[in-house]
Amino acid sequence: MRFEQLLQETIDEMxxxxxxxxxxxxxxxxxxxxxIRRARRVATAGAAILAAVAVALPWTLLSQKDAAAPSxxxxxxxxxxMTRTELPGGWVxxxxxxxxxxxxxxxxxLMRKPVLPAPVGNxxxxxxxxxxxxxxxxxxxxxxxxxxxGLVGTFNWSPAGxxxxxxxxxxEPFKVGFAVIDARTGAISKHWIDHDRHDCSRCDFTxxxxxxxxxxxxxxxxxxxxxxxxxELQLFNAGxxxxxxxxxxxxxxxxxxxxSPGGRYVVVGPPGTSEGWQLYDTTTGQHxxxxxxxxxxxxxxxxxTKNGKVLTLTPDGTVTATIDVAAPNPGMITFGPPR
Amino acid sequence: MDTPxxxxxxxFVEQRAHALLKxxxxxxxxxxxxxxxxxxxxxxxxxxxxxxxxxxxxxRRMIYNEFASGWRSRRRQAEVSVPEPxxxxxxxAMEVDTALRLLLRDALRALPPRQRAVLILRYFEDLSVExxxxxxxxxxxxxxxxxxxxxxxxxxxxxxxxWSPDLVEGRH
Numbered sequence: 001m002r003f004e005q006l007l008q009e010t011i012d013e014m015x016x017x018x019x020x021x022x023x024x025x026x027x028x029x030x031x032x033x034x035x036i037r038r039a040r041r042v043a044t045a046g047a048a049i050l051a052a053v054a055v056a057l058p059w060t061l062l063s064q065k066d067a068a069a070p071s072x073x074x075x076x077x078x079x080x081x082m083t084r085t086e087l088p089g090g091w092v093x094x095x096x097x098x099x100x101x102x103x104x105x106x107x108x109x110l111m112r113k114p115v116l117p118a119p120v121g122n123x124x125x126x127x128x129x130x131x132x133x134x135x136x137x138x139x140x141x142x143x144x145x146x147x148x149x150g151l152v153g154t155f156n157w158s159p160a161g162x163x164x165x166x167x168x169x170x171x172e173p174f175k176v177g178f179a180v181i182d183a184r185t186g187a188i189s190k191h192w193i194d195h196d197r198h199d200c201s202r203c204d205f206t207x208x209x210x211x212x213x214x215x216x217x218x219x220x221x222x223x224x225x226x227x228x229x230x231x232e233l234q235l236f237n238a239g240x241x242x243x244x245x246x247x248x249x250x251x252x253x254x255x256x257x258x259x260s261p262g263g264r265y266v267v268v269g270p271p272g273t274s275e276g277w278q279l280y281d282t283t284t285g286q287h288x289x290x291x292x293x294x295x296x297x298x299x300x301x302x303x304x305t306k307n308g309k310v311l312t313l314t315p316d317g318t319v320t321a322t323i324d325v326a327a328p329n330p331g332m333i334t335f336g337p338p339r
Numbered sequence: 340m341d342t343p344x345x346x347x348x349x350x351f352v353e354q355r356a357h358a359l360l361k362x363x364x365x366x367x368x369x370x371x372x373x374x375x376x377x378x379x380x381x382x383x384x385x386x387x388x389x390x391x392x393x394x395x396x397x398x399r400r401m402i403y404n405e406f407a408s409g410w411r412s413r414r415r416q417a418e419v420s421v422p423e424p425x426x427x428x429x430x431x432a433m434e435v436d437t438a439l440r441l442l443l444r445d446a447l448r449a450l451p452p453r454q455r456a457v458l459i460l461r462y463f464e465d466l467s468v469e470x471x472x473x474x475x476x477x478x479x480x481x482x483x484x485x486x487x488x489x490x491x492x493x494x495x496x497x498x499x500x501x502w503s504p505d506l507v508e509g510r511h
Binding site (some may be wrong): 250 | 345352356357360362364365370374377378379381382384385386387388390436440443444448450458459462463472473476478479498
């Protein structure tokens with residue numbers, strides 16, 4: 001007997017043994033599904049903040065209450081006491097925890113919802129659960145709704161604060177790509193990628209420092225799916241979606257400012273953690289451990305955070321100064337360059 | 340009282356859960372594991388029910404994916420002992436076929452989950468390499484290599500079967 005015929009008969013025979021489901025399957029599934037929804041709301045908000053464009057570092061978790069019980073569009077509620085601290089090179093803390101810098105007034109504005117502030121400019125992405133995305137100014141002006149259909153993964157601001165990039169998928173036929181979202185209008189430009197050529201596991205996209213390309217970690221499946229290894233970075237033209245180049249780097253940068261000003265070096269590591277970070281030479285693939293996830297201010301100065309304070313570092317990882325930014329309610333931090 | 344979403348989901352489970360369980364049972368070879376696999380997939384599907392246009396293909400893909408990936412890390416089943424096969428020739432063809440099916444069933448259970456999923460999709464569901472890759476969210480090359488390894492293992496475990504050369508090379 002031929003294999004295919006025998007396999008058909010074998011599986012037919014097996015499936016014939018499977019009796020009807022036990023009572024209560026729908027109820028049990030719905031109960032688990034509701035727990036997944038609640039967890040996803042928290043995780044989506046948290047992941048987006050972690051992927052903040054400059055670099056987002058975990059000081060404390062987001063407010064679970066806000067994430068689990070979203071309400072309509074976020075509005076600033078009051079102006080807290082935190083004041084703007086000048087960092088090297090004129091950089092600023094664009095956002096920390098639930099506070100976002102209004103560059104027009106130099107005041108920090110308290111947010112009621114999880115938000116992702118742009119590193120430059122005045123726009124924020126309000127993440128009000130997985131099915132509600134809104135772009136507004138820091139004080140709630142000029143709101144536009146972003147259609148979340150098909151959007152997946154994390155969102156990352158462009159270095160100029162004028163666009164966001166996020167992942168997109170389609171189920172049938174299966175497709176993966178990235179969406180560039182206009183920060184002013186909410187308009188989405190979708191670019192599908194050749195998933196056979198550019199196979200990603202965590203299909204999260206971020207930017208290069210010049211904002212011309214988006215970056216995707218390519219999966220290394222040699223250790224199995226669960227290992228989530230990265231074999232290299234593939235870059236795409238942010239405007240056309242065309243692949244441009246690949247780099248011998250085995251982790252994803254946290255954002256565009258993880259690249260040095262000339263683009264030769266980049267700090268990469270596992271998202272959401274403060275350990276296991278590396279500094280790569282993009283031209284050779286040579287790398288060495290770096291003590292913190294960090295952003296490059298200049299070719300000689302980087303910024304990172306530790307215990308609620310801002311650190312300045314040299315490219316060899318030496319801490320040269322500690323700056324207290326006096327955040328009254330520590331959370332995730334987003335650094336931003338001067339306007 | 341059920342919401343419209345809950346009512347629709349419950350009706351779907353009522354109508355299609357048995358078919359999904361059969362698929363899961365073909366993969367796992369174990370009733371409890373099949374129920375666990377289907378319930379996991381149903382829970383994930385319910386969590387995004389409003390966004391799913393065609394639940395059954397979505398659920399099937401999820402079951403295959405869950406089995407092929409998430410189940411990899413679980414403790415592997417003990418190797419199944421393979422009974423001594425009967426002679427192939429002779430006039431007891433029916434009994435031979437039955438024995439071969441038992442052998443093949445055990446041999447399938449001895450395969451790693453991803454290889455088992457690939458072979459069932461390719462040779463039971465009759466999907467192409469491209470379609471199988473889409474279901475499992477992997478490369479076509481991965482499907483081909485997993486199928487090749489799975490077939491080689493089955494050949495080793497069930498040498499009594501009539502193996503055609505084109506099958507060993509892999510079908511596209």
